[in-house]
Amino acid sequence: MRISVIGVGYLGAVHAAAMAELGHDVIGLDVDAARVVSLQAGRAPFHEPDFEEILQRGLEAGRLRFTTDYAELADAEVHFLGLGTPQRADGFGADLTYLEAAVTSLAGVIATRGGAPTLVVGKSTVPAGTARTLAGRLAHLPGTDLMWNPEFLREGFAVKDTLTPDRLVYGVAEPGAASADAQVALLDAVYAPLLAAGTPRLVMGLETAELVKVSANAFLATKISFINAIAEICEALGGDVTEVAAAIGMDDRIGRKFLRAGVGFGGGCLPKDIRAFIASAEDAGVGEALGFLREVDAVNQRRRQRVVELAREMLGDLRGRRITVLGAAFKPDSDDVRDSPALEVTARLMSAGAHVTVTDPAALANAARRVPGLHGEPDTDAALAGAELVVLLTEWREYRDFDPVRTRARVAAPRMIDGRTVLDPVAWRDAGWELRSLGRGEVPSADEAPAAEPVGASGQVPIAGR
Structure with missing residues (x-):
C-alpha cells in the first residue's frame, strides 16, 4: 500500500520504517529539513536499538523515502499522523498546534485526489474528543475518513513494539456502521502481517480509543509513583522497598512490572x-475523578529532590564537591532527555554548587543542549576519576554491571547513591562503599546477613501460619 507518515520524530520515524519493513511504499514528511536529510541518508537522528537497520533496509529497497513537501503525499491511500502533542506553556493541557497544522495542510493534498478513498489515521496521544474535531475538518472531502490508532511503543523497544505489538486499537466514528467496516478493512490491509501473526485487534469509538492510550499511561505512572510513595514510608520507618515490591509483585493482580522504586519517571x-489527562478531565467537569494524578505527579517530583537530600546527608555542604552522575537520558537505551530525572537532579546539584560530571552512552549531546554549562564526559573511567560521590540515575546495563572493587579504584571516595535500586547493596558495601538507595535502610554485609530461610520441596519458603 501507499502510505504517508506525517511527523517523523521519534514515533513517526519508527512507524514509517516499520511500515516499509512490512512491505509498504512509505513516504515520511516533516517540516524539520535537517531531520529529513538525516533520515533520507539512513542516519538515525536519535538513539533507538534496531531502528537504523530497518531505516536503511527500507531506503535500500526503495520502499521508504522522506520529504518536506506535502504535495508529494498525494498518491498515499493512508496517512498516519505522528505529530508531537507537548504540554502547553500556559498550563497542563496538550498543545495540539502541530497536529492541527498538519491536518490543515493534509486536507489541501487530499482535495487533489478527486474523491479517491483516503484514510487518515491518528497515532498521537491526544485528549478525548480531539479525533472527532479533526474528523470534522476533513468532512468536506469526499471519500476521506479518519480513524484513531494510538501507539503503545516503549523507547528502547520501539521497533519491537511496532512490529510485534501486544494489541492494535482502532477508533472509529461509528462502531458497527458499514462505513466503519470499510475503514477497518483498509487499516487491516496495512497491518495484515501483524494480524496474521495473531495480534489482537480492538475496534471502538474514537473517544474510547483516545482514552485507552491516556489511561494506560496514567496507570503506569500511578504504579511507579505508588512504589515510590512506599519508598518514602520505608525510609521513614526502616523498611526495604525492594523487598516490599518483590512480595507484592507475586500477587498476579498486581504484577512485578513497574514496581522498582527509584528517582521516578x-x-x-x-x-x-x-497532566494533559488532568486538564482534559477538568475541562469536562470531572476533574475530581483524576485528582489523584496530581499526587502521582508530586510523588514523582519529590523523588528527584530526595536524591539531592541524600547527597547532602553524605557530603554535607555540596559547594565545591566533585560528584559524578551516571546517566543523562530519562531511561536506558535512549538518548531522550525530555523531563529526565537524571538531568533535573544534575541541575539541582549544580545549583547547590557541586562540580558535577555527567556521563551517558548516548545522551550527552542532547543533555548539553538542555542544561547550560553541563560538564559531560563520554569516557566512564574519566568521568569517575576524582569523584567524591557517584550518583546512578539512568540504569544503563554497563552501570548495572559495574564491578564495585574495580570502580572503587577509580574514585576519590567510595560513596554511591543508587537512584534506581539496581545495585547489589551487600556486594557494594563489602567492597568498601557507602551506599544509599531510595527506599532502603542499612543493609548488613554478607557475614552479618541472617541465614536464608529453609526451602521446602515445593521450592517455596515456609511461612508461619500458613
Missing part, C-alpha cells in the same frame, strides 16, 4: 500525558 510521554 520522565521522558516525553508519561509526565505531560498525565
Whole structure:
C-alpha cells in the first residue's frame, strides 16, 4: 500500500520504517529539513536499538523515502499522523498546534485526489474528543475518513513494539456502521502481517480509543509513583522497598512490572500525558475523578529532590564537591532527555554548587543542549576519576554491571547513591562503599546477613501460619 507518515520524530520515524519493513511504499514528511536529510541518508537522528537497520533496509529497497513537501503525499491511500502533542506553556493541557497544522495542510493534498478513498489515521496521544474535531475538518472531502490508532511503543523497544505489538486499537466514528467496516478493512490491509501473526485487534469509538492510550499511561505512572510513595514510608520507618515490591509483585493482580522504586519517571510521554489527562478531565467537569494524578505527579517530583537530600546527608555542604552522575537520558537505551530525572537532579546539584560530571552512552549531546554549562564526559573511567560521590540515575546495563572493587579504584571516595535500586547493596558495601538507595535502610554485609530461610520441596519458603 501507499502510505504517508506525517511527523517523523521519534514515533513517526519508527512507524514509517516499520511500515516499509512490512512491505509498504512509505513516504515520511516533516517540516524539520535537517531531520529529513538525516533520515533520507539512513542516519538515525536519535538513539533507538534496531531502528537504523530497518531505516536503511527500507531506503535500500526503495520502499521508504522522506520529504518536506506535502504535495508529494498525494498518491498515499493512508496517512498516519505522528505529530508531537507537548504540554502547553500556559498550563497542563496538550498543545495540539502541530497536529492541527498538519491536518490543515493534509486536507489541501487530499482535495487533489478527486474523491479517491483516503484514510487518515491518528497515532498521537491526544485528549478525548480531539479525533472527532479533526474528523470534522476533513468532512468536506469526499471519500476521506479518519480513524484513531494510538501507539503503545516503549523507547528502547520501539521497533519491537511496532512490529510485534501486544494489541492494535482502532477508533472509529461509528462502531458497527458499514462505513466503519470499510475503514477497518483498509487499516487491516496495512497491518495484515501483524494480524496474521495473531495480534489482537480492538475496534471502538474514537473517544474510547483516545482514552485507552491516556489511561494506560496514567496507570503506569500511578504504579511507579505508588512504589515510590512506599519508598518514602520505608525510609521513614526502616523498611526495604525492594523487598516490599518483590512480595507484592507475586500477587498476579498486581504484577512485578513497574514496581522498582527509584528517582521516578520522565521522558516525553508519561509526565505531560498525565497532566494533559488532568486538564482534559477538568475541562469536562470531572476533574475530581483524576485528582489523584496530581499526587502521582508530586510523588514523582519529590523523588528527584530526595536524591539531592541524600547527597547532602553524605557530603554535607555540596559547594565545591566533585560528584559524578551516571546517566543523562530519562531511561536506558535512549538518548531522550525530555523531563529526565537524571538531568533535573544534575541541575539541582549544580545549583547547590557541586562540580558535577555527567556521563551517558548516548545522551550527552542532547543533555548539553538542555542544561547550560553541563560538564559531560563520554569516557566512564574519566568521568569517575576524582569523584567524591557517584550518583546512578539512568540504569544503563554497563552501570548495572559495574564491578564495585574495580570502580572503587577509580574514585576519590567510595560513596554511591543508587537512584534506581539496581545495585547489589551487600556486594557494594563489602567492597568498601557507602551506599544509599531510595527506599532502603542499612543493609548488613554478607557475614552479618541472617541465614536464608529453609526451602521446602515445593521450592517455596515456609511461612508461619500458613
